[in-house]
Amino acid sequence: MRRSIIMLQGTASDVGKSVITTALCRIFTQDGWNTAPFKSQNMANNSYVTPDGREIGRAQGVQAEACGKCATTDMNPILIKPVRDMHSQIVVHGQPYAQMSAWDYRQDFLPQARPLVMEALNRLRDQHDMVVMEGAGSPAEINLKDRDIVNMNLAGWADAPVLLVADIDRGGVFAAIVGTLELLESHERERVKGFIINKFRGDLALLQPGLDWLQQRTGIPVIGVLPYEENLHLEAEDSVALQRKSSIPLPDRELDIVIIHYPRISNFTDFDLLEAEPDVSVRYVDHPDQLGTPDVIILPGTKDTLGDLEFLQNRGLASCIKKQHTRHSVQLVGICGGYQMLGRHLHDPAGHDSPSPRMAKGLGLLPVSTVFASAKTTVQAEGHLNTESPWFQQMKTLEPPLSVKGYEIHMGTTTVESRADVQPLFHLHRLSGKKGNPATIEDGCILSDGSAWGTYLHGVFDNNQLRRSWLNFLRQRKGLEPLIQSIHGQTRREEAFDRLADTVRKHLDMKRIYEIASGQ
Structure with a gap:
């Protein structure tokens, strides 16, 4: 029996796809669903070692933990680790495959990648009630779409509904959503079943007219608006997170x-x-x-x-x-x-x-x-x-x-x-x-x-x-006098998963998400 599946794609990188995927993994697991994450192709130098000694993207390792599961390479069968400008180490099912230029990867590797990706995904779907898939970057990168294995092509292969995530904190959220839809093919647009607006800091009443316009303009509902959350205590995958780190010492720290x-x-x-x-x-x-x-x-x-x-x-x-x-x-x-x-x-x-x-x-x-x-x-x-x-x-x-x-x-x-x-x-x-x-x-x-x-x-x-x-x-x-141990990593991580899940439950229409995931 084919189980439930849902995919999160974004209007750009760093809009919060990984975090929301983690939250949904936790929510579905809390609700009794045997859940697994999946990202066909990940680009990151922050990686994760599975129990059998294989290497995958760190986000999928964390998402597996949110599901209460040991991570496997089926959750991220292809990992790209940048080595130098335009060159990366390609890791396939957790083991180094080759060092390739961006051009060679696109021309020589991607045309052969579909069976590899789908075999991994199908194993997960056969073993789980729910699979939460994560895209990469934007599905509207028209120069890359013909050989895409991580966004809309993958959604089509898997017959997966898509939630489109946009970051309002960076500005231009309505243009980002509408512009993304305009660059999709009609059959791709049909897969988009809802929008999630992320990192909102303001008064929702002031945003509501824009949400109403967006649904009227596109015919697609806004599933929810998530607040801007700092100090999530979840591991970052992309080094873009380091841009927010300070080089100045904090006062009153010894x-x-x-x-x-x-x-x-x-x-x-x-x-x-x-x-x-x-x-x-x-x-x-x-x-x-x-x-x-x-x-x-x-x-x-x-x-x-x-x-x-x-x-x-x-x-x-x-x-x-x-x-x-x-x-x-x-x-x-x-x-x-x-x-x-x-x-x-x-x-x-x-x-x-x-x-x-x-x-x-x-x-x-x-x-x-x-x-x-x-x-x-x-x-x-x-x-x-x-x-x-x-x-x-x-x-x-x-x-x-x-x-x-x-x-x-x-x-x-x-x-x-x-x-x-x-x-x-x-x-x-x-x-x-x-x-x-x-x-x-x-x-x-x-x-x-x-x-x-x-x-x-x-x-x-x-x-x-x-x-x-x-x-x-x-x-x-x-x-200085010693301090007593006060930070417990695993407890802190579990509390972070639960706190994130609580926030997402509060602000997203979970009933509708379940309906979308089950094909309704």
């Missing part, structure tokens, strides 16, 4: 943590829970003048390690970061690609991380070197903090083991060249290791004085006790 915002930053959701801590100011900076003298500088993950290392060097950030470390005792932290950059050498003998074979010098602050290869490590892992590390040793209140879990996504292998002044950071067991990946490893390293450390483990700060112990370690260095 710890100042700087994240380096290089061009190909990835998995910046690693730091969401740091931002939630009451004593922490988290800033994103991309210029030496913005650094100040923080307590910590973090080099995050990147999809282009060598390219972003070159950015640090050309921008003058590399030298400033080293000066902050040596002259002002600023602690340095590297996550994944940032860990590689903190090392001495990075070698790409076959051009896996760069357009051609290349060797580069890192910042030289950790005694490690990295070699890039074609094999990609994508695993979930768990373990504990090394009890011999200075982080553990200097926090006398800690009792072993201090557990940690997260995930790895990287194409390099990093080797410690000298163990004279360093300790391994974590002892990890890889839960989803593929053939050739050791199940148990020592991960990362930390200097003997605790002033710099690096790890391949994404999500390290999502571990509640470990995050607070590290922050208290920083507080101790400043002569």
